[in-house]
Amino acid sequence: MDHAPVETPERKAFYARIDKQNMTALWTVMNALITPEPKSQCVPALWRFDDIRAAMLEAGALITAKEAERRVLILENPGLRGYSKITTALYAGVQLVMPHEVAPAHRHSQSALRFVIEGNGAFTTVDGERTYMSPGDFVITPSMTWHDHGNETEAPMFWLDGLDIPLVQFLDASFVERHPEEQQPITKAVGHSAAQYGANLLPIDNRGGGPTSPIFNYPYARTREALDRLVRSGDCDPCHGVKLRYTNPVTGDHAMPTMATFIQLLPPGFKSTPYRATDATVFNVTEGRGRTRVGDTWLDWGPKDIFVAPSWQPVVHEAICESVLFSFSDRVVQEKLGIWRERRGNL
Numbered sequence: 001m002d003h004a005p006v007e008t009p010e011r012k013a014f015y016a017r018i019d020k021q022n023m024t025a026l027w028t029v030m031n032a033l034i035t036p037e038p039k040s041q042c043v044p045a046l047w048r049f050d051d052i053r054a055a056m057l058e059a060g061a062l063i064t065a066k067e068a069e070r071r072v073l074i075l076e077n078p079g080l081r082g083y084s085k086i087t088t089a090l091y092a093g094v095q096l097v098m099p100h101e102v103a104p105a106h107r108h109s110q111s112a113l114r115f116v117i118e119g120n121g122a123f124t125t126v127d128g129e130r131t132y133m134s135p136g137d138f139v140i141t142p143s144m145t146w147h148d149h150g151n152e153t154e155a156p157m158f159w160l161d162g163l164d165i166p167l168v169q170f171l172d173a174s175f176v177e178r179h180p181e182e183q184q185p186i187t188k189a190v191g192h193s194a195a196q197y198g199a200n201l202l203p204i205d206n207r208g209g210g211p212t213s214p215i216f217n218y219p220y221a222r223t224r225e226a227l228d229r230l231v232r233s234g235d236c237d238p239c240h241g242v243k244l245r246y247t248n249p250v251t252g253d254h255a256m257p258t259m260a261t262f263i264q265l266l267p268p269g270f271k272s273t274p275y276r277a278t279d280a281t282v283f284n285v286t287e288g289r290g291r292t293r294v295g296d297t298w299l300d301w302g303p304k305d306i307f308v309a310p311s312w313q314p315v316v317h318e319a320i321c322e323s324v325l326f327s328f329s330d331r332v333v334q335e336k337l338g339i340w341r342e343r344r345g346n347l
């Protein structure tokens with residue numbers, strides 16, 4: 001497939017003529033359109049949380065959460081600057097809510113995930129239910145659900161925001177609405193959805209299930225306990241360590257329709273077997289220290305750092321001490337479209 005037809009004066013003149021009619025000859029662009037393997041502008045990159053934190057505290061003095069609507073610094077992939085993307089399909093940012101601030105209620109087509117990095121006890125309200133957040137908690141705001149954030153503690157609260165903004169933009173399907181009130185009314189008790197759906201039980205009349213998990217906070221304490229038990233029973237994959245995916249308990253599918261979310265534990269001294277997949281993946285270091293080779297790039301990471309591995313580049317993790325990585329990608333979309341691919345082992 002890797003051949004390019006020669007350019008002749010007649011062909012060039014033809015291309016110029018049809019160009020005026022908004023037409024292009026496929027044979028001149030086919031090699032760029034249909035590549036033998038994924039080719040991406042997205043590159044391996046890492047952001048140190050210390051740098052993000054310092055910049056965010058500066059931002060905290062520059063603008064309120066209310067004025068900004070969301071006080072977020074976008075993590076832009078160095079290969080995709082100017083596009084508000086961390087991978088080709090996904091967006092990531094770090095959000096700061098200062099003590100006694102409110103990020104006002106709104107809703108939009110884009111789905112959002114939060115993964116808490118620092119701070120204890122700020123809250124997110126989703127469709128009338130409040131959840132209080134701690135480091136390592138994974139929180140979902142499904143498409144078109146009202147959500148606002150608040151921090152009644154005395155310490156700043158930081159979390160990773162992951163959204164499907166580029167995907168929704170690609171499909172031209174974006175809507176947003178602002179709630180008439182700064183904070184939406186609370187209609188359900190704290191822990192309501194976890195009690196209904198998070199105890200291996202379902203409401204008696206539950207039928208089917210929506211595209212997004214009805215559990216909107218997956219607390220780290222429970223996730224960590226599961227990882228701990230599995231690693232102690234030796235349940236360790238050579239490519240991933242102990243790796244689990246967050247699921248929708250009603251359908252068994254991924255927790256969100258556009259972003260797949262994962263948590264993995266790497267035992268001390270663990271060196272993974274090379275692994276590649278077509279879903280570019282964003283990692284957040286929940287605990288530990290180590291390094292990851294992505295293609296030819298080594299990324300050294302410590303607690304709270306964020307890094308990204310592009311599609312189809314071989315990934316090798318090395319953990320210095322016991323480490324936990326949260327990650328998210330567009331794998332769920334690729335699986336639905338039947339195009340997701342992985343390759344394990346030496347490449």
Ligand SMILES: [Fe+2]
Binds near residue numbers: 106107108112147
């Ligand atoms: Fe939002």
